[in-house]
Amino acid sequence: MVQNPTVLEIVKEADGSQLKFSGRLDAKGVSEAWDRALSATEEANRLSIDASGVEYCDGAGLALLWELQRRGGGEISGLKPEIARLLQPFAEADRKGGDRRAKGSTIELIGKAGSDLVRDISEQISFLGQITVMALRMARRPRELRWNDVWTTYERAGVQALVVVGLVSFLTGLIMAFQAAPPLRQFGVDIFVVNLVALAMLRELGPIMTAIVLAGRSGSAFAAEIGTMKVNEEINALTTMGLDPVRFLVAPRVLAGVLVTPVLTIYSDLLGVGGGLFVMLARGYPAVTLWRQLTTAVGINDVMAGIIKAFAFGALVAGIGCLRGLQTKSGASAVGISTTRSVVTSIFFIVVVDAVFAVVYYAIDF
């Protein structure tokens, strides 16, 4: 079927211009005629529109006719009644300009960011309070805790993370030993690679890497899961059923996080140190020498230093995951935002808390 294209003729008259449209006023034709037609409204004092030749007019055509009228185009003559009827609803209306979501000035943005930060911190403090109260209550009445959920989460966050934590730790120990051995060899002290790898893994890298993997795997999953529940109004349903979301959702996850992280950390320590020792064995050191070096290099306090931190990291990652989930606003994108925020906040606080532990351990000579 042959379709007549949009034709726009601009007729200059003594006291203004006339825009004559004919053919099909469709999206294709209008996209070509739009700028020409609108510039005519700026050039002429008085404008009239003749649409008697218009055979068909879609949404784009209506938009053009309406915009021309709004810009002082005067009456439209000759428009088919069925098309005129479509323009009817817009006759009296005016399109509001501006965007409600328009960005404010820099000062406004700084102010908003500051107020968001303060609100976020106060929410974190209040959430910490809620968890503490809940922990005290659970300690008195442990039967109130949903133990099934604790073990399910423990399995998902712990057992299923063994492969990734093991691989990352083993390779880290291995890489450290590989990198450290040649320069230490130059001084004839490459046996101290064992001290380096063991101390670094036990005191710092073991717990930190475990916590970061936990934040990426489980903290984000908590945020997404609780966030989706929030979006689907499941949290509201819990509340109106008289079930406290903190007891129902947060407590089992935080407890599972606290219990699983130290275990994963011990596993990470073993694999990491094992990776380092593997390199030393490959470099020709006998196992007995390495074992003696290891037992003299590290003491029980080095092992405990890492494990104590792991308890704190576990609570932190699980708590932040749950908090970000509960803070989810509405819509699918909000779940994505919560998940990202849970990982970023967790990693930030893991490093901050680790620094606090470093200072405290130094101060008490632990």
Added chain:
Amino acid sequence: MDQGAIIVVRGLTAAYGDQVILKDISFEVKRGEVFVILGGSGCGKSTLLKHVIGLYPLASGEVLIGGENLAGAMGADRQRILRRFGVAYQSGALFGSMTLSENVTLPIEEFTRLPTTAREVISWMKLKLVGLEDFGDHLPAEVSGGMQKRAAIARAMALDPAVLFLDEPSAGLDPVTSAELDSLILELREGLGMTFVIVTHELPSIYAVADRVIMLDKRKKGIIAEGRPQDLRDHSSDPYVRKFFRREPE
């Protein structure tokens, strides 16, 4: 107005695995017609719609939209056929990260070369048609369910498709908004010559807008009645159909 068939469905069978939902369905929708698919809950109305618009593969049969088979089309041909229709889904299915206005503008931006002002005016007009012109800068989550539904209809109309498929458009809307939607459908049919295929069981809407209906039945897995709703209510030979249209219990 061209009275030829714009949609032809022949021998459509829809199945999920071994479970046959609809068997050997055939019907035609004429250009400029308001065609309603109705039936009791769970009879396969939405399933039929999703097969017609090519979301689910047909177990057998064929669907022609504007004389072309969507199922067999690829690339640019498929795009061309898809441009012939718009769909407003039951839940709205608006993109949550975009404002209502951006939702409507998206297809215009992607498929036309209209300048920004033109796109904004069109999007505003479409939203005004569904009574949402003041909510263009709201996110879907910030408006009510009924408003989301109306915005979805505005988005489906963005490119002025020849056929508009509406899945339960008035469910969840108040009677006034629902009646406004009915008159909008009739105006668009009158002014733009649009064809409507509507899945619904809202009887007042059906009487107000439908030129022709087909009624599906779960037991027969097919069409049990076809015609004008008033005729089916008063003269259908099937008592179940008469009861359905009269809203009487079985």
